[in-house]
Amino acid sequence: MQTTAWPFIQVNDCGIACISGTSTKVTEIAECHLAYRWDAEQLHQQLTGLSLPQIHAALGYYYEHKDECDAQLRTACEQADNLRLSSEDDELRRKVLSRLSQ
Known part of the structure; x- marks a missing residue:
């Protein structure tokens, strides 16, 4: 972990900014802020x-590093979509629906 100019924020070895001493990512806080329009x-x-x-620091860090954080959010969304698509099993779905209709 490397420290940043922002208090309460550390960047891990993968380049992901987190709240110091927690596993909470800055992008998770930013995502809630953007999706729900929640203020601090x-x-x-x-x-x-x-x-x-900590929340104010995360929001400040997000807005100062917006392009990088937005790219991380897009990547996470793409990874979630890919995981969802790869786990869809039409045969399994048919079997479950068949048993439910009995």
Whole structure:
């Protein structure tokens, strides 16, 4: 982990910014902020394990490194889509639906 100019933020060996001492990624906080339009206070109410200063630091880091964080969010979304597609099994689905209809 490397420290950053942002208090409470560390970047791991993979280049992912996290809240220091937690496994919470800056992009997870940014995703909630963007998807739900939550401000720092609302995020603090939802993410009870994080302090308000940690959340403010995460949002500040996100906006200062927006392009990089957005690219990480896109990559994570693509990976989730690929995993979902690779796990779809039409034969299994047919068997389950067949048994449910009996």
